[in-house]
Amino acid sequence: MSEELEPDFDVIVVGAGIAGCVTAYRLAQAGRSVVLIERGEAPGSKNLSGGVLYSRVMEEVFPGFLAQAPVERRITRNYVQFLNATSSVGIDYADERLGDPVNAVTVLRARLDAWLGEQCEEAGVFLMPGVRVDEVLRAGGEAGPVVGVRAGEDELRARVVVAADGVNSFLSRAAGLRAKEPENHLAIGVKAVVTLGEERVRERFHLGQDDGVAYAVVGDCTLGVGGGGFLYTNRDSVSIGVVLRLDDLMARGLESSVVFDHFLAHPFVAPFLAGGEVSEYASHLVAEGGIAMLGEIATDGLVVVGDAAGLTLNTGLTVRGMDLAAASGIAAAAGIEAALESGDVSKAGLGGYREALMASFAGRDMVTYAKAPAFLERPRMYAEYGQVLADVLYGAFDHDLTPRKHLVALARGVVKKSGVRMRDLVSDAIAGVRAL
């Protein structure tokens, strides 16, 4: 491989998801020549998310984002639901402030990412869909700097390559930046889009014209597997599914599709879907390791962004990936721009990316929630606690002509009967307060 070859582009971005599109868009805006390579037929055709995008960061990149981009509904109501086999206890949080300014929207990625791809093209990015990148090219052998990519017979060269190739990031693995993740850091999200029609969605979920609701569910919905269920309203459909931690799913010997079916058939969920048509059924791997998964994100001639960098956060109440992907795209573009400016695209020269990322809300939130993944691995969250809550409320609401007890005494009795040890309850509570 000759090192004398001139680069074809300043930057090659691999993967037209949110992180890849934002990186490409910002660099094109700065006047750089950028090629965006996507293995799907079009941007978005390989991309799937649960569906809630915390959208403020997108307004920074694309002014007027909410008015122009194909977003579904603005989330102004959040349900958090403990679901047991025959009971459920939930928090229903609705707030007009969440819609002014809009804070979160539901999206369907095949539509959103196609739009992002269009914005990139309008900014001067050269979009290459339908091309799978097979490997990175290095100058001067195995350990040399990254100088481009190979796709089948074709080689493309650039000063910097951006691996935005998603959670499985074969590129960053091959570049030695990532090892195989332990199973407790990964979860599988299994999702269906169920089309109901716009009017039915609004009536069934009591929604205004553009409002939407997000349900986060834990407990029996996953048959006790660490993880949870979700239901998000789109314009005329709902996104519904489960997220299952791989180590726990495997340990219990359960099939992911069986857990998914169980959730959809649950009495709490089934009525929401009645009369609907499944218009899509798919899955996606979710990185749940938090900051522990954010390893090396730059090497000579290459940076890693978005899911490929392990940028996902589960805080127990919110599950975030897309906003972090956008933030990493902004930071990466700034770091790459500085490196191109100075002519030093080595790992050190690209160091501005990590600095900008860790200074942004994304990096800071990753640090804040460093303990969340370990807390969310505590098993009682998915089994006993929902039942304890329901039993306490049952004791309060069920007037069976026995004398009443004060709530504290009632709760103490319920916990005692549940088999949860008081020291575990206290330990979980303290860990929860510290982690979340």
Added chain:
Amino acid sequence: MSIPERLAANRYETDEEQSHIHVDQDLARSTGTGERIIAVCPAKVYAREADGTISVEYAACFECGACLAVAAPGALEWHYPRGGMGIQLREG
């Protein structure tokens, strides 16, 4: 609604010439990878045949990579389909 019925709603550009998945049958058996990939895959790509081998219905694949994550090293060869092939999400 059965899984095959659900899959029928998806759009695929199937690569008729080559599969993007290959199972090492001996390793799959000796490491227990067979059971694990059958359980984890929501598209039911993997099934145990009468002779004990694992069959691969690669055309149904969602390309999520969960099988690779739970497979023992070397038991499963899995990469993305060729450019423009495989599942083409319309919702996502």
